[in-house]
Amino acid sequence: MSIILLQSLTGLASAASLFLVAVGLSIIFGVTRVVNFAHGSFYMLGAYLAWWLHQWLAAGALGFWVSVVVAAVTVGLVGVLVEYLILRRIYKAPELFQLLATFGVVLVIQDAVLWVWGPEDRLGPQVPGLDGAVLIAGHYLPSYDLFLIAITPLLLLALWWLFQRTRWGILVRAATQDREMVAALGVNQTRLFTAVFFLGSLLAGLGGALQLPKGGADTLLDINIIATAFVIVVIGGLGSILGAFLAAVLVGQLNAFGILVFPTLTLALMFLVMASVLILRPQGLLGKPESAAPPTGPPAPRLRLPSRLSLMLWLPLLTGLVALPWFTQGYVLVLMVDIFIAALFAASLHFLLGPGGMISFGHAAYFGLGAYGAALLVKYLSLPMLPALLLAPWIAGLGALLFGWFCVRLRGVYLAMLTLAFAQIIWSVAMQWYPVTGGDDGILGLWPAPWAADRISYYYLSLTLCALGIYSLRRMMFAPFGYALRGSRDSARRAEAIGIAVRHHQWAAFTIAGVCAGLAGSLYVYSKGSVFPDVMAIPNSVDALIMVLLGGVQTVSGPLLGAAVFTWLHDELSRLDYWRFLLGLSLIGLVVLFPHGLGGIAEQWRSRRISS
Amino acid sequence: MSLLQVQGLSKYFGAVAAVDDLSFTVAEGEILAMIGPNGAGKSTCFNLLGGQLAADHGSVRLANHELLGLPAYRIWRLGVGRTFQITASFGSMSVLENIQLALLSHHRRLWQPWRRATGYYRPVASALLEQVGMAAQAERSCGILAYGDLKRVELAVALAHQPRLLLMDEPTAGMAPAERAELMRLVVKIAREHTIAVLFTEHDMDVVFRHADRLIVLDHGQMIAAGTPASVRADPLVQTRYLGHS
Ligand SMILES: Nc1ncnc2c1ncn2[C@@H]1O[C@H](COP(=O)(O)OP(=O)(O)OP(=O)(O)O)[C@@H](O)[C@H]1O
Ligand SMILES: [Mg+2]
Numbered sequence: 001m002s003i004i005l006l007q008s009l010t011g012l013a014s015a016a017s018l019f020l021v022a023v024g025l026s027i028i029f030g031v032t033r034v035v036n037f038a039h040g041s042f043y044m045l046g047a048y049l050a051w052w053l054h055q056w057l058a059a060g061a062l063g064f065w066v067s068v069v070v071a072a073v074t075v076g077l078v079g080v081l082v083e084y085l086i087l088r089r090i091y092k093a094p095e096l097f098q099l100l101a102t103f104g105v106v107l108v109i110q111d112a113v114l115w116v117w118g119p120e121d122r123l124g125p126q127v128p129g130l131d132g133a134v135l136i137a138g139h140y141l142p143s144y145d146l147f148l149i150a151i152t153p154l155l156l157l158a159l160w161w162l163f164q165r166t167r168w169g170i171l172v173r174a175a176t177q178d179r180e181m182v183a184a185l186g187v188n189q190t191r192l193f194t195a196v197f198f199l200g201s202l203l204a205g206l207g208g209a210l211q212l213p214k215g216g217a218d219t220l221l222d223i224n225i226i227a228t229a230f231v232i233v234v235i236g237g238l239g240s241i242l243g244a245f246l247a248a249v250l251v252g253q254l255n256a257f258g259i260l261v262f263p264t265l266t267l268a269l270m271f272l273v274m275a276s277v278l279i280l281r282p283q284g285l286l287g288k289p290e291s292a293a294p295p296t297g298p299p300a301p302r303l304r305l306p307s308r309l310s311l312m313l314w315l316p317l318l319t320g321l322v323a324l325p326w327f328t329q330g331y332v333l334v335l336m337v338d339i340f341i342a343a344l345f346a347a348s349l350h351f352l353l354g355p356g357g358m359i360s361f362g363h364a365a366y367f368g369l370g371a372y373g374a375a376l377l378v379k380y381l382s383l384p385m386l387p388a389l390l391l392a393p394w395i396a397g398l399g400a401l402l403f404g405w406f407c408v409r410l411r412g413v414y415l416a417m418l419t420l421a422f423a424q425i426i427w428s429v430a431m432q433w434y435p436v437t438g439g440d441d442g443i444l445g446l447w448p449a450p451w452a453a454d455r456i457s458y459y460y461l462s463l464t465l466c467a468l469g470i471y472s473l474r475r476m477m478f479a480p481f482g483y484a485l486r487g488s489r490d491s492a493r494r495a496e497a498i499g500i501a502v503r504h505h506q507w508a509a510f511t512i513a514g515v516c517a518g519l520a521g522s523l524y525v526y527s528k529g530s531v532f533p534d535v536m537a538i539p540n541s542v543d544a545l546i547m548v549l550l551g552g553v554q555t556v557s558g559p560l561l562g563a564a565v566f567t568w569l570h571d572e573l574s575r576l577d578y579w580r581f582l583l584g585l586s587l588i589g590l591v592v593l594f595p596h597g598l599g600g601i602a603e604q605w606r607s608r609r610i611s612s
Numbered sequence: 613m614s615l616l617q618v619q620g621l622s623k624y625f626g627a628v629a630a631v632d633d634l635s636f637t638v639a640e641g642e643i644l645a646m647i648g649p650n651g652a653g654k655s656t657c658f659n660l661l662g663g664q665l666a667a668d669h670g671s672v673r674l675a676n677h678e679l680l681g682l683p684a685y686r687i688w689r690l691g692v693g694r695t696f697q698i699t700a701s702f703g704s705m706s707v708l709e710n711i712q713l714a715l716l717s718h719h720r721r722l723w724q725p726w727r728r729a730t731g732y733y734r735p736v737a738s739a740l741l742e743q744v745g746m747a748a749q750a751e752r753s754c755g756i757l758a759y760g761d762l763k764r765v766e767l768a769v770a771l772a773h774q775p776r777l778l779l780m781d782e783p784t785a786g787m788a789p790a791e792r793a794e795l796m797r798l799v800v801k802i803a804r805e806h807t808i809a810v811l812f813t814e815h816d817m818d819v820v821f822r823h824a825d826r827l828i829v830l831d832h833g834q835m836i837a838a839g840t841p842a843s844v845r846a847d848p849l850v851q852t853r854y855l856g857h858s
Contacts, residue, residue: 029757302753303704371620477726479729481723481725483709483712483721483729484713486702487705493700494696494702495701497664497684497688498685499688499689499773501683503687505722
């Protein structure tokens with residue numbers, strides 16, 4: 001009995017910083033409609049800054065509290081800088097681009113933190129006056145936990161007062177409900193957005209700083225906390241403060257008790273709750289349903305059949321690829337295999353994003369299911385390479401079939417979050433189900449069959465399978481199935497009104513994209529000889545998005561170009577010390593400068609030439 | 613026996629009864645106009661019949677098939693075509709492709725994953741476009757068409773599966789008067805040729821009184837009058853509530 005009380009108190013204590021991060025994310029989304037991926041990085045920054053300042057000041061209790069406050073305010077200012085330099089330019093861009101640009105900020109801050117504070121985990125200080133423990137029902141609970149439990153409702157109250165009782169807060173709430181109306185009232189919207197960003201980032205920084213004595217600071221904080229914050233905000237309802245509070249408490253309890261009941265599935269549990277909320281009550285516990293505004297913005301450009309010119313380019317390219325091993329047998333072939341796999345992966349995501357019109361922020365899940373599928377088939381059923389290679393994609397397809405059923409019921413940011421949640425579930429299972437997946441250590445020793453073991457054979461095998469996969473996706477795009485899919489994207493109500501079962505087609509497309517991603521994943525396993533949970537982590541999903549974006553979402557060959565350029569750049573840059581910094585900067589630049597992707601430039605150029 | 617039987621149809625948005633206990637029938641090949649002031653519930657009624665909205669009460673039977681509760685795509689397959697007040701078309705596709713897609717759906721070819729779609733049903737699609745006077749613009753993108761042209765494309769799309777009932781929500785809105793009269797004449801001609809029943813709404817009373825076989829008048833979601841154009845025009849209630857200004 002007493003252990004339950006203790007766990008529940010521990011859960012409540014952890015809810016404090018969860019609430020602070022989530023409420024900041026929620027307020028920012030409510031007003032600006034931007035889902036800020038970098039919010040977790042602000043949290044991490046808060047933790048590091050507080051640690052660093054405390055090293056400097058190190059003067060008793062006062063030193064700690066000054067560090068916390070200064071760290072939080074500094075993070076707020078960093079938030080303002082990010083808003084001013086980047087987000088302000090992309091408030092009107094599609095959700096996907098906003099997510100990617102803020103992910104660029106994540107990468108930049110990650111490497112900046114690494115550069116300033118190094119890779120070591122930083123232990124949090126003891127807080128003078130709160131460093132003891134209190135005996136509760138026969139167990140010791142740290143005093144600092146009690147402090148956190150006490151201030152959480154106070155913080156909620158303070159925020160409630162701010163938003164209900166001050167003129168500024170009322171304006172923010174009005175802006176959350178109706179942006180145009182507030183603009184019409186003559187409120188300076190730009191300043192309001194910046195102020196909201198300051199507050200939101202400050203709260204994230206405060207959360208990180210307050211968590212310091214409990215968890216310290218390390219370089220994985222950002223991704224870990226952002227995933228949790230997404231979950232909380234979705235459960236509570238985007239834009240709702242009380243919702244964020246309730247959800248933070250719920251998730252805190254879930255984590256505290258999950259450890260007791262399902263120690264291997266704690267993370268999955270959290271995401272499962274989120275997925276159920278999204279399906280039963282898409283607007284979250286206390287959120288308001290989105291008004292079903294028809295999608296704005298220009299229609300997607302026309303998808304053209306490959307012209308004779310492009311066929312003239314494709315044939316020599318393919319011939320060149322087939323002939324390549326005659327000229328070199330070196331590392332280039334290995335790199336080319338990486339490119340083929342990336343191209344298939346990107347093409348499968350593009351199929352979903354472009355013709356399907358569905359945002360996926362967790363496509364790596366299906367890549368990973370293919371990869372782990374192949375690895376487990378080999379490890380437990382001792383299947384030879386070819387059957388494993390051909391069976392594994394169907395495992396990924398099964399996963400996509402299951403998750404897709406839920407995903408085709410949501411749109412926009414909610415869809416992005418649900419896909420992300422599913423990817424995180426799969427990732428956490430691979431991570432925590434140690435006896436089967438090997439957890440962090442991965443699965444090793446997965447080499448190709450003898451006949452495909454040498455570089456050249458595996459090169460041809462990957463070329464063949466990837467080319468087949470990509471070709472099939474292209475055929476489908478221009479076949480009646482693809483027409484139905486594109487029609488459903490352009491206007492779901494028109495599509496339904498001519499007898500197209502929109503969701504069925506989207507569900508099928510989701511599954512097909514999953515199968516192709518799975519094929520890429522299983523090829524990947526045999527090219528590396530091993531598989532680790534990273535293959536389905538958020539960065540891998542983002543990589544695929546970058547490739548598609550680089551090439552242009554609404555172009556046919558764009559993703560292939562994007563995959564080639566990205567894989568090559570990745571290969572070159574990842575040897576540099578701070579390549580993530582560069583990648584992040586390029587990502588931000590790419591979104592801010594070319595919201596239509598590189599392939600989109602060619603498309604624009606062509607339509608300009610045609611119309612003039 | 614009538615083709616469409618609507619019984620006690622109701623739809624509430626919160627406290628607003630957008631459609632309130634509405635009953636009427638449409639005979640085979642009949643051209644029926646539904647008129648009423650803005651916000652009377654005409655579009656809501658169309659969306660209930662087409663499956664775009666779920667009704668709260670009532671029954672809608674098309675030749676003894678219950679339509680309420682069916683998804684929009686099933687209703688279409690039973691022979692109900694429609695156009696929207698705010699036009700809906702596939703903006704990233706050409707006019708011809710829009711029609712081809714409707715034909716592909718009609719012939720149950722939507723799941724065909726391999727063969728190129730461009731070759732399917734071109735002559736039929738072209739003939740449909742010819743019929744509504746859009747043949748010259750067949751290759752243009754639907755996303756850049758003029759509003760009146762879009763309405764014609766919608767009509768051609770709605771005709772692609774040889775419907776028994778056509779629902780047209782303000783088919784001529786946004787057109788010049790001459791163009792309106794011409795489009796309505798075309799609709800009536802096609803409907804008579806193929807015995808298609810047409811239920812349409814329209815704010816232009818000249819068009820309504822010239823082409824409709826029968827009228828029903830809606831106000832606040834309720835039917836306040838029904839009958840031949842002459843009898844409705846003479847109805848005192850209709851005079852005060854709707855035609856009062858004219
Ligand atoms: N989605 C909705 N949510 C809430 N109320 C709605 C909704 N759609 C329609 N209404 C309300 O229902 C009533 C009927 O609207 P409807 O669009 O059916 O009228 P209408 O007769 O088509 O008008 P118009 O001639 O302007 O097209 C109106 O009071 C409208 O405000
Ligand atoms: Mg209407």
